[in-house]
Amino acid sequence: MTNRPNILLLYTGGTIGMVKDYKTNALKAFDFNQLLEKIPEIEQLNCNIIPVSFEKPIDSSNMNTSYYIKIAEIIENKYQNFDGFVVLTGSDTMSYTSSAISFMFENLQKPVIFTGSQLPIGDLRTDAKENLITSIEIASTRKNNKPVIREVCLYFEYKLYRANRTTKINAEQFEAFTSMNYPPLAESGVHLHFNNNLLLKPKKNQSKLIVRKKLDSRIVILKLYPGITETVVKSIITIPNLKGIILETYGSGNAPTEKRFIDLLKQAIKNDIRIVNVTQCAGGSVLMGHYETSVALKKIGVVNGKDITTETAVAKMMYLLGENLSKKDFKYYFEQSLRGEIG
Ligand code: ASP
Numbered sequence: 001m002t003n004r005p006n007i008l009l010l011y012t013g014g015t016i017g018m019v020k021d022y023k024t025n026a027l028k029a030f031d032f033n034q035l036l037e038k039i040p041e042i043e044q045l046n047c048n049i050i051p052v053s054f055e056k057p058i059d060s061s062n063m064n065t066s067y068y069i070k071i072a073e074i075i076e077n078k079y080q081n082f083d084g085f086v087v088l089t090g091s092d093t094m095s096y097t098s099s100a101i102s103f104m105f106e107n108l109q110k111p112v113i114f115t116g117s118q119l120p121i122g123d124l125r126t127d128a129k130e131n132l133i134t135s136i137e138i139a140s141t142r143k144n145n146k147p148v149i150r151e152v153c154l155y156f157e158y159k160l161y162r163a164n165r166t167t168k169i170n171a172e173q174f175e176a177f178t179s180m181n182y183p184p185l186a187e188s189g190v191h192l193h194f195n196n197n198l199l200l201k202p203k204k205n206q207s208k209l210i211v212r213k214k215l216d217s218r219i220v221i222l223k224l225y226p227g228i229t230e231t232v233v234k235s236i237i238t239i240p241n242l243k244g245i246i247l248e249t250y251g252s253g254n255a256p257t258e259k260r261f262i263d264l265l266k267q268a269i270k271n272d273i274r275i276v277n278v279t280q281c282a283g284g285s286v287l288m289g290h291y292e293t294s295v296a297l298k299k300i301g302v303v304n305g306k307d308i309t310t311e312t313a314v315a316k317m318m319y320l321l322g323e324n325l326s327k328k329d330f331k332y333y334f335e336q337s338l339r340g341e342i343g
Contacts, residue, residue, distance in 0.1 A: 006081065010052050041129070059092075073211075086113050095167055099312040108202075160187070182340075219246065253290070306343055
């Protein structure tokens with residue numbers, strides 16, 4: 001037996017494990033076992049790395065709730081035997097996926113670090129090596145014989161973020177993610193510097209891990225824009241079996257005050273559809289009732305999404321709808337921080 005931490009490295013797909021098909025010039029997933037061959041430096045890390053891979057790796061554009069459950073179950077089954085988990089996914093939907101996983105794991109006591117890359121691992125100028133090596137190092141960092149990170153994070157381009165605070169903001173630059181409403185949890189320079197006061201602290205009584213797998217995806221994102229018609233709003237709120245609407249409003253949570261628009265939302269709420277107000281702005285928070293243009297939303301029972309990202313609002317809504325809560329409880333839990341996702 002060694003005292004080296006055991007790290008499970010799960011490859012689900014994405015650019016990090018892709019190669020160029022020189023006939024078609026398109027990127028396609030390759031055998032994950034070659035990934036470790038491409039980075040022999042990994043052997044130097046002070047941990048035992050066990051790689052596992054989806055049988056058929058996916059581009060993250062094909063991600064869905066069944067894959068969330070698959071990722072969660074792989075981690076759940078290995079939870080006791082491993083000290084940390086690194087999950088490789090495509091960056092395109094990484095914020096959605098990692099955020100959903102953060103809600104699925106209640107009482108998490110071990111690090112789950114999502115990462116990927118903008119360039120394939122075999123590319124000369126690849127960002128994959130640094131992202132992968134540092135993620136593994138973070139997942140194996142321990143203090144007083146306990147993991148330093150005990151939450152779901154996303155590591156990209158020298159920064160470790162709380163996963164459910166991130167958004168992909170760039171399809172070109174290596175710095176593909178940002179977290180506008182919460183500072184990075186760690187930064188990688190000459191040293192790996194953890195911002196200890198920003199990390200999620202586990203509950204005192206070491207509660208048992210609970211894995212929540214009931215996710216309800218009968219939701220929609222309704223983004224407001226000047227000129228949006230009644231027909232559009234009406235057709236959205238009358239989608240059969242719709243359970244929730246993420247309403248992307250302007251600025252600090254503002255929407256048209258037109259009676260017909262408000263009445264439609266009111267009707268949707270009456271029909272047991274949950275509506276959450278999130279801002280279209282990249283940073284800042286919804287302040288319901290701050291302007292006249294959000295007073296009516298508050299009055300009809302729209303839930304305050306505060307400073308949550310749209311990606312996380314989607315994940316949290318799927319999770320809370322799956323829990324079958326009353327209107328009142330849904331509002332109560334949505335407006336509270338469950339995994340550090342909301343201010
Ligand atoms: N299209 C890729 C994906 O999200 C991009 C990436 O891996 O970053 O799977």
